[in-house]
Structures are given as structure tokens and as C-alpha cells.
Amino acid sequence: MTALHLEFDVAGNNFVSAGSASDEVKKTLKMLGVDPAFVRKVAIAMYEGEINMVIHAGGGKAVVDIFPDRIVIVLEDHGPGIPDIELAMKDGYSTAPDAVRDLGFGAGMGLPNMKKYTDSMNIESTVGEGTTVTMVVNFAR
């Protein structure tokens, strides 16, 4: 049973608002009294994913389902897709342009960070169609 269902439109190429969906989820989890350590893991993973959608895909949609024992985050975009997911997962591999590096991102750590802070992460991507990233963080030990 879903305790709470949230949906967000993530605007593309808007670096000021980037992160606001993650911010909302963080606030909601805090309000629900979720352990701060889990709140932080979720916030970081979703924020990196949100930044990725803004940088690479011209925005997208974030669908979040909060259950008593876990959170499921689905980030869906209609961007260029990821040709080689295994390569994209490698620490330090990045296709971000220099302008993005000037903004403090694009170090090739986004996807590895997302994997690190979640209990499961699945990427489905089709070149030319888009990418869907599904992440789960369990609240229970």
C-alpha cells in the first residue's frame, strides 16, 4: 500500500530550480519522521539524479512513492539516452560539457553517487528516446 505518492516536473536547463524536487522529498521525509540518515541518503541520490536530468536530458519527471519501510524514486526523461550504461557508471566518466563543470558538476560521480546511496538502482535507457532510473532506499535496517 502506498503511503504517499508524489510527482514532480523537473525543468530542463534551469539551474536555479534544479534540486527543488529533491528538496520537497527531503522535507516530506523529515516531516514523516524518517531517520535523518536515510533522509540524507535519499536526498543525495535524488538530487544527483535530478541534476543529471537537468544537465543531460532537458528535464523530465520524478515520481516518488513513500512506503512505511522504503522509498521508490523513478526519474524519467526523454533526453538523448545513455549508449553504454556500464561506462556511464564508472567513477570519473562524464560526457558533461565544460560549462557544466564550471557549475560544480560533471565530474563523473553522479551515477556512482546514486548507486552508493541507494539499496537498489536500475537504469533503462534507449538512445534517442530517453532514460528511466529507478532507485530504492530501504528505511529498515
Add this chain to the structure above:
Amino acid sequence: MKIKRIVELLDATVYCGEDMMDVDLHSACASDMMSDVLAFVKDQALLISGLCNPQVIRTADMMDIKCIALVRGKRPTEDMIEIAKGKGIALISSGHRMYSACGTLYAEGLQPGEITV
């Protein structure tokens, strides 16, 4: 180390968080790469950065960081100040370079935080 002591040591300008000057910080981290902060830093209280855009504030917020010290004389934009105010993050700016800001605070006892790799 209280934020007001950090302001004093770095000869910094306070852009928001004037009411947080007595907040005690126990550790610090410094980076211009936000993914570095998100990847390696845990339980930090002060973020020292030469990067000056709204994502510095968002990153700090995701990490529960209480104070951001911009270095190299970077002046925060109105957007940044507004987000920081809303998040309860003190935002200060110093003319020190990164190396000197870190060295000054370290020498005065502000420790690097626990890191996770």
C-alpha cells in the same frame, strides 16, 4: 568553532544567517566540485567553496551543512541568499583564497570531518 569566529578569522561578510553566529561548528570540508561534497563528505558543518551558484546552497542543504563560506571574494547572488535564508544556512564570503581559508581555520582547530569513501 562558532560561526562568528569563522567570520572573524576569514574577515568575511555575512550575507545571511546573522542569527546563527553562535552556532558551533565542529568540522569543515572544502571543494569546488559539488559531487565531491555529495560523495565523500558526511556530518560536516561548514562548506568552504569557490563555487558561487545556487547549487552550492542546495548541495549544502542536502548534506545538512549549516554554514557556507565562499572564498576568493565571491559574492552570492540574490537567488542564493534567498535559498540559504529559506534553508537556515549561514552564507558568508571571504577574500581569502581556498588554501589560505582552509589553513587559517585548520590552524585554529576546525577539524576535517569524517569521510566516507
